Amino acid sequence: MVLIDAGRCTGCNLCVFSCPERALSCYGLARLDPKRCTGCLACLGFCPMGAIIGKTEGG
Numbered sequence: 490m491v492l493i494d495a496g497r498c499t500g501c502n503l504c505v506f507s508c509p510e511r512a513l514s515c516y517g518l519a520r521l522d523p524k525r526c527t528g529c530l531a532c533l534g535f536c537p538m539g540a541i542i543g544k545t546e547g548g
């Protein structure tokens with residue numbers, strides 16, 4: 490599971506294509522669908538703004 494830092498996200502759309510589960514969408518601001526996210530963290534390195542933050546389970 491990852492978190493989107495809304496304060497950093499510029500809505501650039503890059504992360505949407507990084508997610509193999511299509512858990513990320515972006516309409517002005519990136520959004521995560523937690524039901525689809527498998528926690529693979531493939532999206533982490535894609536955000537040029539560092540707005541995608543890894544979150545450990547239960548934390």
Ligand code: SF4
Nearest residue numbers: 498499501502504536
């Ligand atoms: S790549 Fe980063 S800045 Fe761009 S839409 Fe995704 S979370 Fe926002």
Ligand code: SF4
Nearest residue numbers: 508526527529530532
């Ligand atoms: S952690 Fe994996 S499944 Fe979850 S949003 Fe990122 S790329 Fe998609």
